[in-house]
Amino acid sequence: GxxxxxxxxxxxxxxxxxxxxxxxxxxxxxxxxxxxxxxxxxxxxxxxxxxxxxxxxxxxxxxxxxxxxxxxxxxxxxxxxxxxxxxxxxxxxxxxxxxxxxxxxxxxxxxxxxxxxxxxxxxxxxxxxxxxxxxxxxxxxxxxxxxxxxxxxxxxxxxxxxxxxxxxxxxxxxxxxxxxxxxxxTLGAVLGKARFWERFTHEPLNERQIKVLNRLLDGFEGKLTTTKWAKVAKCSQDTAYRDILDLIGRGALQKDAGGGRSTSYSLIIE
The missing domain is CATH 1.10.3290.10 (Fido-like domain)
Structure with missing residues (x-):
C-alpha cells in the first residue's frame, strides 16, 4: 500500500x-x-x-x-x-x-x-x-x-x-x-544514546540498570528516586539503592542537590 x-x-x-x-x-x-x-x-x-x-x-x-x-x-x-x-x-x-x-x-x-x-x-x-x-x-x-x-x-x-x-x-x-x-x-537523540551505551561496552550492566537507564534516556517523567527505581525495575528499595550507587561509581548517574527522603538522581551525558 x-x-x-x-x-x-x-x-x-x-x-x-x-x-x-x-x-x-x-x-x-x-x-x-x-x-x-x-x-x-x-x-x-x-x-x-x-x-x-x-x-x-x-x-x-x-x-x-x-x-x-x-x-x-x-x-x-x-x-x-x-x-x-x-x-x-x-x-x-x-x-x-x-x-x-x-x-x-x-x-x-x-x-x-x-x-x-x-x-x-x-x-x-x-x-x-x-x-x-x-x-x-x-x-x-x-x-x-x-x-x-x-x-x-x-x-x-x-x-x-x-x-x-x-x-x-x-x-x-x-x-x-x-x-x-x-x-x-531524533537522530541526535539516537546518536546520544549510542554514545552513552558505548561507555559500558566492557562493563556489563544488570537488566534492572539497563531497563531504568533506557527509560531515562527516552525521557523519564519527574525525578528519579530509589522508590521510582524500585517500581520500574520491580525490585526492593535496597536493591534499587545498590544499583544506583553502582552507576554513580561508574559515572552514569549523579546525585542531585538536596537529600534525605527526597534524594534524586540524574543521568550524566558526556
Missing part, C-alpha cells in the same frame, strides 16, 4: 512519472477496490458518475464544500500537462518543484480517493530527485500528516484563490524545514 508506493517513489526517483505508474500506485492503495465501504474506480481516472468531485466536511445537509475539482472530462489532459512539466520543469528551484507538484496534482484530484497520499509521494519523489538520493532521514509525507490542519487550511486558501501559490509554497518550505529539524533532533 502506502509503504510500497513511497519506496517506489523515492527509491526509483530517476524513473519517469507516467500515467501507468500513477495507476499502479493507486491500485496498491486500494487492493480490494474499496475505500471504506464504497466501491471506487481503481487504477483509472475518476468519471464523476456520482456527481462532481468535491472535498467536503460537516454533517449531512450542512456540508461545507472546501474545493471542487475540475470535471472528469478534463482530467486526462490536465494530467498529461502535469506529467510533461514534472519531467521537464525547467530551471525552477528543486524545492519549489516539489511544492508545486504536490499542489498541482492534488488540485487536479484525478482519482476517486487517495489523491492526497499520491500527491505526498510525488512531492517526496521530487525531493529525492533534488537530492539525487532515495535515502533520507526525514519524511515530508509524515510531517504533512502531523500538520494536517495547517495543510488543509493553506491548501483550501490557495485553491480558492487566483493562481497565486506564494502562500502555499511558503507553508510547504517551512513544513519541509520542520521535517528536517525534527529528523535532526
Amino acid at each position: 502506502v509503504v510500497e508506493m513511497m519506496l517506489d517513489a523515492t527509491g526509483n526517483y530517476t524513473k519517469a512519472l507516467t500515467e501507468e505508474r500513477l495507476f499502479v500506485w493507486h491500485a496498491s492503495l486500494f487492493p480490494t477496490g474499496l475505500s471504506g465501504m464504497s466501491i471506487i474506480r481503481v487504477g483509472s481516472w475518476r468519471d464523476d458518475s456520482s456527481g462532481p468531485m468535491q472535498v467536503v466536511s460537516g454533517p449531512v445537509g450542512r456540508e461545507k464544500v472546501h474545493y471542487e475539482a475540475p470535471p472528469a472530462g478534463r482530467v486526462p489532459d490536465e494530467i498529461a500537462k502535469f506529467l510533461r512539466w514534472f519531467e521537464q520543469p525547467g530551471d525552477m528551484d528543486p524545492l519549489l518543484i516539489a511544492g508545486l507538484a504536490h499542489l498541482w496534482f492534488v488540485t487536479i484530484h484525478p482519482f476517486d480517493d487517495g489523491n492526497g497520499r499520491i500527491a505526498r509521494a510525488i512531492a517526496d519523489m521530487a525531493l529525492a530527485r533534488s537530492e539525487k538520493t532515495g535515502q533520507r532521514f526525514y519524511s515530508m509525507s509524515a510531517q504533512i500528516r502531523r500538520e494536517h490542519k495547517g495543510y488543509y487550511d493553506t491548501l483550501e486558501w490557495t485553491q480558492k484563490g487566483e493562481l497565486d501559490v506564494t502562500r502555499w509554497q511558503d507553508w510547504f518550505l517551512n513544513c519541509l524545514l520542520r521535517a528536517i529539524e525534527g529528523a535532526q533532533e
